[in-house]
Amino acid sequence: MFAERHTIQLPAAKAPVIHIEEKKTVEPVSVAQQWLSKLGTILKNNDVAALPTVMHQDSWWRDMLAVSWDIRTLHGLDKLSLYFSDNLAHTGMHNLKLRTTGKFAPNLSSPVEGLEWVESMFDFETKVGRGSGMLRLCQGSDGAWKGYMIYTALQELKGYEENAGLRRPHGGNNSLEGGAITGNWLERRERQKEFLDDEPTVLIIGAGQSGLNTAARLQAMGTSCLLVDRNPRVGDNWRFRYRTLVTHDPVQYTHMAFLKFPTNWPLFTPKDKLGDWFESYASLMELNVWTSSTITSAVYSDEKKNWTVDIKRGDGSVRSLHPNHVIFATGHAGEAKIPTFPGQSDFKGTVYHGSQHQDASITGAAAGKKVVVVGTGNSGHDIAQNYYENGASVTMIQRRGTYVISAATGLFMLHEGMYDETGPPTEDADIAGQSLPIPAQFALNVGLTEKIKQAEKENIEGLIKAGFKLDFGEDKSGIYRKYITRGGGYYIDVGCSKLIIDGKIGIKQSPDGISHFESNALVLADGTKMDADVVVLATGFDNMRTSVRKILGDTVADRCKDVWDLDEEGEVNAMWRPSGHPGFWFMGGSLALCRTYSRFVAMQIVAQEKGISR
Known part of the structure; x- marks a missing residue:
């Protein structure tokens, strides 16, 4: 536990003394653009030694896959410089562009008394992808605006972008591989769902919000996956919970990847209604789901870098598959904590x-x-x-x-x-x-x-x-x-x-x-x-790792890290990022977190599959 380490005061004790000019003389667009241009030059020249000219000594930088293939938070210029020294050459971050319109255009704000910053969203490219970020700049005692809290997050991989929007699939018969003579859409879907012609690259255990969002992301990026769920229907993980349950987050916060809730959807969703939405989502997103199915064995080969997973289907048959990745998406928590007492x-x-x-x-x-x-x-x-x-x-x-x-x-x-x-x-x-x-x-x-x-x-x-x-x-x-x-x-x-x-x-x-x-x-x-x-x-639940141990065994669980809580940098342990076990990923959280972080899990997997992550 790092409670004290992650309890900070803003402005932080080591932050520069901030002398803000009269607000009417501050031009946020100009300040943000000048800073971003300076950063762009440093990145282009791979000039880590020049970082002090654009970053405060007490700066923070949160990075999601843009600089390295992990989710990291660096606090302090020394740590940030080391991070860029290790990663900048192969990252190739360039083409930094300021967002000049909308809610996240440059503006001057004061998040807490004593701290004022210019903040803005910006977009960028790397050698392998495109991303977006946020800059938050503070003025130092010398009057220079420098980075205090910066965020960079990869949003898509070049060549493996999500097939959505302008890249949506064609869908007509003339777009079918081999033509309609080899099967129309429905006939092909039936074969795909059963994986009669190939095997899934990714196996996802659990077809709740974690698994569904991630499967939709992966398939939109051209990576095949199979969801396995022990329940008879998709959505039963919510239907089988207590009768009066409704979501505790409002609908605007809980949209799923690619498919928002209708505008007449209630603010808070009854559990059975949400279960029906999940079932519809799986169908509409063309996800491959085996229900009434359980994992009976899962063994990873370090030599072959894949799994051998035996799945018992609802009809009693057993299918052996060899995915390269397994995503554990059985819920936010692990096994129920059920104490026993004398008498x-x-x-x-x-x-x-x-x-x-x-x-x-x-x-x-x-x-x-x-x-x-x-x-x-x-x-x-x-x-x-x-x-x-x-x-x-x-x-x-x-x-x-x-x-x-x-x-x-x-x-x-x-x-x-x-x-x-x-x-x-x-x-x-x-x-x-x-x-x-x-x-x-x-x-x-x-x-x-x-x-x-x-x-x-x-x-x-x-x-x-x-x-x-x-x-x-x-x-x-x-x-x-x-x-x-x-x-x-x-x-x-x-x-x-x-x-x-x-x-x-x-x-x-x-x-x-x-x-x-x-x-x-x-x-x-x-x-x-x-x-x-x-x-x-009502005594809560254990770490997700306990469910891994129960379902996949000690050999797999012993190689995994504990999940949730924060590591030394202040990032969540093992969730949405390398788990400690090769080819194994934890995916969980609220509907909103699953929508957001499914993107990063999918990109990490695709980057490994396509050989573009080191």
Whole structure:
């Protein structure tokens, strides 16, 4: 854990003292263009020694595949110079062009008190691709504008661009290889889906948002892939979850690659509706999916640089395939964390993990039952609300503080002006949204989290009065840090907070957890006895690596890194980037993150397949 390392102050302690002229004398377009031209000359001449003329000593540079074939964050001029020394010669970044129109044209802004910068989006080329980035320039004590936070991200590979927009496929019969005599579109699709004539280059385990987005990207770049899912239908990973579940992110934020949700789609999507969308998406994107299928064996050959994967199909047959890459896309988390306690076997009631919850109306007769929910994250709240609405007496057990943000207010403040009806094109929003180093995002979120706190003051005060312990994050930066490092510790309020405030759902603090079960009760560490008919353990999930171990075995899992949380640079461990195991990739996250990062996973794989990455 690198918590302290990734908690920074803006302006950073080592940042230059910034003396801004009167705003009316600052011409952002001129400042940005002059800086970009200087950077272009340095890159053209491979003159790493000249970086101090355009970058502050305390600068940050976040790079996604543009300079190296990884996702990296470099902090400090010394580290940045070393990074460019190792990579610049073969990168060949050139043709840097400023975006002079739209939301991300050059402008002067002040993200926090004491820090003002000129920021703009720009585009560029490398030897192998085209990319986009963001520049954020600060004025030093000498009056010179230099780079403080720069972002570069490859968007496409030359020669392997996504077949979309102006490059969309022809589709007519005369475009079919060998002509229609060898099969029309439908006949060819049937053979493709079964891989009767060839084998997939990429095997994706899981056909949820992670797998579907990545498969669509890969196929648009001309790389064949097969998705394997244990469920009977695409979308069942959402359909099989608890009955009242809806998405917690608004629709403008959750579009999928190439296919946006319709403009009349609800802001928050019911789980079964989303499952149907996934099924339609797979069909419309012409993705190859084998449902009711499981992996029975997976062995990687370091010599041949490919896999031998045995897949058991729904009809009982077994097919052996030899993909070069396997993408593990089974969800954000690993196996459910299901603790056991002394005396649990003697408990006469029902105990189950939150992942097994369906609906209180079908979990026996809920009315009049005493229900204890252990955990106060999203699922714990949703399950508690579900039981209360079905007539149960519900108490939630809280071990530590939880961040609470309202879906009606705070959630929209997070996306305001970026992912809403007034926002820029989604593709540009994705570039800008990921353009800051993650530690800088945390720091900038502190002010926004405080604004949300003030907007939700009544709700927050009510929760505190009800005995609910709130936690705004160790740096008070709110939800994103909790999501990206822990995958939990927060609740997006869709109604349960009001029930807690009104005393309709009880809260019991137990910092030291649970002691044991008795025949009709749960006993907390402090000796408090909680009479219970049903105990739901909303205790979260393990690292994704645990699922790899279960599905693919120890040999594969032992070569993988742990997933999520941040590495020393402040980038997410193993997710969307090299996993530690050759030819193996982790893919996961929210719908928005899957849309954004599927591009980078697909490009890394295609670059390896085509021999254009070193």
